[in-house]
Amino acid sequence: MNTILENIEKQMNTASSILVEDVKKIDGDIIILGVSGKIGYNLSALLMDALKKAGKDTTVYGVARFSGGPESRQDLEDLGVKTIVADFMNDEELGSLPKVKNVIYMVGYKFGSTGNESYTWALNSYLPGRVAEHYKDSRIVAFSTGCVYPLVDVKDAAPSEEFMPDAIGEYAQSCLGRERIFEHFSKTNNTEMLIYRLNYAIDVRYGVLVELGTAVYEGRPVDVTMGQVNVIWQPDASEMAIRSLLHCTSPANIMNITGPETLSVRWISERFAEVMDKEIEFVGEEATTALLNNASKSHEIFGYPQTTIREMIDIVATWIMENGAMIDKPTHFQEREGKY
Template identity: 65%
Template sequence: MRTLVEIEQGMSTPSPELVADVKQLAGDVMILGVSGKMGVTLAKLLKNAMIENNLDYQVYGVARFSDPASRAELEDYGIQTIAADFLNQSEMEQLPKIKNIIFMVGYKFGATGNEPYTWAVNSYLPGRICEYFKESRIVAFSTGCVYPLVPVNAGAPSEEMAPDPLGEYAQSCLGRERIFEHFSKENGTKVSIFRLNYAIDLKYGVVSELAKTILADEAVDLTMGHVNVIWQKDACEQAIRCLFVASSPANILNITGPETLSVRWISERLGESLNKEVQFIGTEQETALLSNASKSHELFGYPQTTIREMIDITAEWLLNDGATIDKPTHFQERKGKY
């Protein structure tokens, strides 16, 4: 059984491809929203890739840091942290103007019933970021939720498909993208828009949620019958590498694994690994929220962690009482209400 330390070490060890790309880096990097589910892993990967290249640049991590533990973890790793509320004008204007920005700030869960704040964070704030960091290269995290539900048998949408978001959360995320696109053209800022769908690791994500459902002898809901997933480390590596393909106009990239995966199939494989009988409720619908990431695969290659590896190590982790994060993806949501 892998320990949490071993897993964290593996998650923060950069691939040769990432090390080779980071060799191009010119200047410090600032990660805005670093304290989220992916930010700490991303910061550590970047720091280690810099060390591999003997680069003396600084990695800054900025967030409100409501959880002091994540800030201490980053500081111990050599990441320079800054506490700031991005919607506070004076706090944001105290941030150093760094050459490379990875923007991970967003608001999703709780968006229904808190729509004004959702729009402020997801659509208004990006404009302030674009103005303040107009001379920087920016990777802007977005979501595959900007696409509509599509017929499973017709193929997932690539970047050539026009967005058609369902619900106010997804609409506000398209607003974020449009703001970055506008200022990329207006100011010549080089931008990559990072449409992610869905990142997972042992402690959270689609596979972990399904495994916990099975272990609890609860039925797996098949209403959203198909998904895309990508291992968190692979997604973080691609986010860093997106710095080097940023452009003006903005470069839009879908980021996920290569397969359209059946929720039934994932659950059955998990049942085998967990030695549990799987129960199902509902029926697979003809449509699902999917993304075609062939453009990013052409640039970066396929993600290195396969779905069968994700299934096996997630089952192993949970069977040995591995810790989890109580932040469900709500991947089953079909009406855009988060």
Template identity: 45%
Template sequence: MLLTRDTLPKTIPDIAALDELLCRPSQALIDDLEKVDGDIMFLGVAGKMGPTLAGLAKAASPRRRIIGVARFSEPDVEQWLRARGIETLHCDLLDEAAINELPKAPNVVFMAGRKFGAEGDLSLTWAMNAHVPALVAQAFAASRIVAFSTGCVYPFVPVDGRGADESIPPDPPGEYAQSCVGRERMFEYFSRKFGTPGRLFRLNYAIDMRYGVLHDIASKVWQGKPIDVSLGHVNFIWQGDAAAQALRCLAHCDTPTSPINVSGHEILAVRDLAARIGKLLGREPVIVGKEEPTAWLTDTSQATRLFGLPIVDTEQLIRWTADWVARAMPSLGKPTKYEVRDGRY
């Protein structure tokens, strides 16, 4: 079954159904991947979004060789991928020799990076977010490279505007986001040097029922915990839509590589989201703080022109999330820290 607005379920009963939905392709994704020849390799596939991307790529292009690369410290992820016909390779991406031994796939999606705990070992954060990209960009100079980045590379922008578009120069607070600028600069430098086509995929807050801004807000509403609205505005996107847009970027690469913002097209108030979720859960949100006039927000007009609007809209995400949290379904236990304003994660 293809993913369309008409095929979306009213609720997501369990993790198996969630995985199936996340990896269900649209016709637009299938069509764009048909324009792209060759194997697709995912570097850092074992992270939060990696399995969704690899699984979605295989579902959209079942006869294509899909390769997932990671250390695979959690064997369940590797088993999940293999069960779906995805080849797995073990590699420590800090090891230059190991990177150079990987097969030279024509299409590379780079997903490796370090965010959570970034402040605990900043040298490792910079190594993962800037040194590893330099190694990968050189090893795969002849490939297309879609490199995951973050909207956190931008400075804060007014909440009553459209968000930061790709023309705004990166100028973020905090070393984590600065290291992400370093990641982008490495891919940009080597793309210019070698003529490598690519995209810098600036993603803001992918939503999975087990993780994301809405899961954070809904969990606090359900538990009666305070919700700080000082960083009071966000934008976000269903993880399946974000994954589809990342894969479709392979058919829309630039030389040299260029940034593209990916998120929902709406700027949403945290206070309003809490109220809407609270109504579904039958609980009154506990709001603290006062909204600041700026936030980390992106303008996704370029992505909308290329890909159209996300298939899963905000209202659907709110309903799914409230239902998931109310049933005490699993959480990844990784808060997004969307409310952090100083860049310290």
């Protein structure tokens, strides 16, 4: 990896002073369930850096099947995370997980859910009840998705937490099921929780901006049918997830997590073309509806994300032009029927 890419990666995994101050307030050890997913390493790196800067000796566990091989597990161990290999759907393995004060729940199944609906529901909706029982005496930040909201008219207000969910397709419906199960056990067991509705996190290796920027760089047409999106820099989202441990309540607190702007896909693509000095071709026409979120509640609590959209575009464009490594997991943000 060249120096430019190394500097980008280092900055992405460096905790902000705000995170360090909030980490000082979090009592007890922390366990991250589903740590081998796309956000897991970044969240873990920020958490470990913040704990080090705060002078705390908190134990952090990271649990996953680690089916992608030993490398991701070793990377986490190198950060100081105590990794545990476990299949969450195995009763014995789930029951053996250490009971700690703080849980960040990142387990979920999205890509390939169409055609594998039964497993999607089992993992996304059934498993949370078992986890909630095992960790009934903990605080739980449970990752969810903005996909639980319906497509809305772009002329209307984007859904805030007061807006009734209306999930499109079985993936989104199973995610709403996950929320409802966690909410149920929050009430019945008085477990403090926060439902973390994220939409869309931007990394240099994957995400909406990577998909649009790569299309521009390679000279492929950009489809603007899904004409508007919300995005947030993944390190900002990861920090908010950790800080959310201080805002768990019973009944469960619900929070949308994304950037403050409703962004035009056409405008984003034009900015990439400008930065990359490329020509651009558009196909389709902007639909009158889009999947959007109003995250003003999280901005009131955490402040606005620290990384702006123009900064994100510049960083992602640099990563693409410097041939940085990519994760081949498209967001399918253009999907309008809920089929993932």
